[in-house]
Amino acid sequence: AQSVAQPEDQVNVAEGNPLTVKCTYSVSGNPYLFWYVQYPNRGLQFLLKYITGDNLVKGSYGFEAEFNKSQTSFHLKKPSALVSDSALYFCAVRGGGYGGSQGNLIFGKGTKLSVKP
């Protein structure tokens, strides 16, 4: 069964410092991986995805993620954190199956990112 794990409930970073939010995955077959961000009282916003190709994926708002097949990881990174990056971040993997049954996303529990001035 497909699953993702986010080992950190919270990550604290000083503004201007690099940030990393960790995600590991377990899938059968090729992984389709995603990062979403959720601000308070808002829905989820898509940041980036890995389907195939380069292991370093660039996304919205200066975020990027590194796919590492040997470590089954897909960590989210940003070179210089902003206070406005403070939010809840979710890693997700596309569900298994065939054809139309691949449409669902399986989310991790989320990591709260706190960026202090």
Place this chain on the structure above:
Amino acid sequence: DAGVTQSPTHLIKTRGQQVTLRCSPKSGHDTVSWYQQALGQGPQFIFQYYEEEERQRGNFPDRFSGHQFPNYSSELNVNALLLGDSALYLCASSPQGDWNIQYFGAGTRLSVL
């Protein structure tokens, strides 16, 4: 171009009641998925609708049902509400033929008392 819109924003019900939540997908999107997000948890997949039919379903009881209309909008119905149904219900839409990106609405906060 409006994104995914959900109504109502908030809802308070009592145990045993029934509720209907509504979702309008982003323009050009024909696939709608519903997720339940309990407090402090990640969203959990309920079901997905495409061409007015339920295409896939997560691990939710039959009390949870849905519908998709010809204009691609969708409803989520929950019968015999339980306290544990209290959650944020998220609707997501996907463009035709591409399930890899799902665009989420702001959600409906359901409180069951």
